[in-house]
Amino acid sequence: MISVPLFSVRDLHVWFELPDGRELHAVNGVSFDLHAGEVLGLVGESGCGKTTTILATMGLLPSSADVAGEIRINGEEILHGGEASVRPHRWRDIAMVFQGAMNCFSPVRTVGSQIVEPMKLHGIAKGAEARRRAGELLEMVGIPAASADRFPHEFSGGMRQRAAIAMALACEPKILLADEPTTGLDVMVQAQILELLASLADTLGLAVVLVTHDLPVVAEACSRAAVMYAGRIAELGSVDDLYHDSHHPYTRLLFAATPDLLGDDRVVSIPGSPPRLDREIVGCPFRERCDSAVAECATEEPALHLVGSSHVAACHLNDLIENVRQ
Ligand code: SF4
Helix, strand or coil: CCCCCCEEEEEEEEEEEEECCCCCEEEEEEEEECCCCCCCECCCCCCCCCCHHHHHHCCCCCEEEEEEEEEEEECCEEECCCCCHCCHHHHHCCCEEECCHHHCCCCCCCCHHHHHHHHHHCCCCCCHHHHHHHHHHHHHHHHHHHHHHCCHHCCCHHHHHHHHHHHHCCCCEEEEEEEEECCCCCCCHHHHHHHHHHHHHHHHHCEEEEECHHHHHHHHCCEEEEECCCCCCEEEHHHHHHHHHHCCCCCCCCCCCCCCCCCCCCEEEECCCCCCCCCCCCCCCCCCCCCCCCCCHHHCCCEEEECCCCCCCCCCHHHHHHHHHC
16 A cells, blocks of 8 residues: 655646846746655755745745745645645744754754744643743753743854754654754754754654755655755665665765765866756756766756656656667
């Protein structure tokens, strides 16, 4: 029996109307599924649409954004009425850990009082019960409950990020989105935060989406990853598939551009820059930077095709391989 994914995004599109009337298509047909306990990495260069994707699933985009597609939690579609219909699910079903934990805490209130806030707001708990729960959440992320009475500036960077995770869990969400949660932390603390996210996914049965531009972070924390380019998914598969059997030239270049990830200390840079998203893209969006492009790449956008049992890639070279095999 095929189980219903806990979190499913189907054919998600996000576009912004520009002041001159043109449209900027930031996310173009992104789809992925996640089951309880899974951590999916969303990776790619800046501006590839990964943060916009998760902000859309939280209903947190600015009013200038239009969103279309399907977002399902346990099979229930939550985008039917546009972004407004996502809002009741925000924090209760889907919660987010933002980049730079200091930004999500007010400096003039204790950490505990801020963790209590979403519980009160959503009618989960109040008064002594909410304070007790805030202490429990802090302990769950490795901070003594008594620290609830301290102010954010009294926490180290790592503690603040842990507290931000505790706050995101205040309403017992099923889905946790983490946007570059380890940026600015030293390597040891970064490893601890990633370990914490993976262990919370496992023990609480959370579906976690981890946005990062950092491939070693994906290797450390994720079971699967989607490589995004120009607002599309270029390749999606298990971390092992992507590392050892990638089927998209962009994925291969991303790995080659990461120092020492595959035991090779030669680092290459990816030539050129991503295409402008406020202009129509004809053919493969990666073709200007791709040294494997064939004639078809200039005219036809490649679709995602299965290249393994649960591994997909959008590159015409895979169609050619398939044709040779037939
Ligand atoms: Fe390169 Fe063509 Fe594949 Fe795009 S479709 S990644 S241009 S080979």
